[in-house]
Amino acid sequence: MSHPNIVAYENVENFDSFSKEQFEDYCNLKINECSKHINFIKKNILNARNNIEKSKTCEIGSGNSKLLYALEKNKLISSGIGYELSKSRVNFANKFGEFTKSKIIKNVDQDFLLDKNPLDSPFDLIIAVDIVLQLISPINIDHEKKALQWIRKNLKTDGYLILELWSLSNYIELIEKQNGIYRKWESFSDEDPWEFCLAEISRMENGDIIWDKTFLKRNKSNERSFFRNILRPYSKDQISNLLKKYGFEVIKFFDFWETSSDSVEEEYIVLAK
Numbered sequence: 001m002s003h004p005n006i007v008a009y010e011n012v013e014n015f016d017s018f019s020k021e022q023f024e025d026y027c028n029l030k031i032n033e034c035s036k037h038i039n040f041i042k043k044n045i046l047n048a049r050n051n052i053e054k055s056k057t058c059e060i061g062s063g064n065s066k067l068l069y070a071l072e073k074n075k076l077i078s079s080g081i082g083y084e085l086s087k088s089r090v091n092f093a094n095k096f097g098e099f100t101k102s103k104i105i106k107n108v109d110q111d112f113l114l115d116k117n118p119l120d121s122p123f124d125l126i127i128a129v130d131i132v133l134q135l136i137s138p139i140n141i142d143h144e145k146k147a148l149q150w151i152r153k154n155l156k157t158d159g160y161l162i163l164e165l166w167s168l169s170n171y172i173e174l175i176e177k178q179n180g181i182y183r184k185w186e187s188f189s190d191e192d193p194w195e196f197c198l199a200e201i202s203r204m205e206n207g208d209i210i211w212d213k214t215f216l217k218r219n220k221s222n223e224r225s226f227f228r229n230i231l232r233p234y235s236k237d238q239i240s241n242l243l244k245k246y247g248f249e250v251i252k253f254f255d256f257w258e259t260s261s262d263s264v265e266e267e268y269i270v271l272a273k
């Protein structure tokens with residue numbers, strides 16, 4: 001049986017469920033959401049390096065590839081490759097690229113670790129945002145090591161790595177206080193086909209966090225959808241030690257991308273080289 005993290009995003013962003021108008025509005029919204037990443041890259045990498053326009057970029061767990069298209073639109077990269085496990089998301093990303101008239105982004109529907117000779121490697125910039133590393137590490141005992149070795153090997157010596165992580169320390173405390181399982185309900189706005197979601201959060205023996213979500217359909221609460229992620233929590237010290245172990249020398253932390261309201265509490269960004 002596949003690990004839950006490998007199949008979790010299958011069928012997410014199914015292109016067929018969007019009308020033309022919904023699709024275009026959604027893509028525009030997603031591109032706009034990337035302005036915080038773009039400004040971060042301009043401020044923290046472009047300022048330190050004057051040849052960013054020629055950057056060869058790789059995104060791991062690229063989802064719908066919005067960030068790669070936003071980087072292309074802003075003329076910050078010369079090529080981009082996105083690895084994404086979910087076939088529905090890669091299909092969506094390809095349609096997204098047609099919409100933005102992209103010329104330099106390639107979406108690859110496979111686990112990045114299986115690509116031994118990535119196109120355009122070594123890269124100037126490797127990005128894994130929105131807890132991607134935390135989804136990769138729990139897959140098996142050596143995934144964390146393989147992922148960090150792959151990244152170091154495929155990054156230029158003076159290239160940059162950007163990670164977005166979530167320490168989850170509040171949740172760890174809440175799980176302990178609630179004797180091993182913390183539950184919380186969420187409700188969604190009227191336009192959403194799902195009305196409520198019950199999150200059940202617990203810990204595995206090795207410290208990884210099991211995050212189960214059960215969604216209840218609006219007006220039909222017996223219609224449900226289930227989603228499981230297993231997340232490895234990383235404190236700043238833990239990730240700093242790991243990155244040093246795998247060859248990174250300069251590691252900087254940021255508590256948000258651009259303004260303090262653009263990140264969830266306990267999320268942080270790592271810039272390493």
Ligand SMILES: C[S@@+](CC[C@H](N)C(=O)[O-])C[C@H]1O[C@@H](n2cnc3c(N)ncnc32)[C@H](O)[C@@H]1O
Binds near residue numbers: 060084130136
């Ligand atoms: C939380 S989502 C983030 C998506 C995107 N980075 C964003 O910011 O919207 C994590 C994504 O990583 C993908 N993923 C997880 N493990 C992967 C792997 N080993 N190779 C490629 N993609 C992976 C998942 O399929 C999922 O779409």
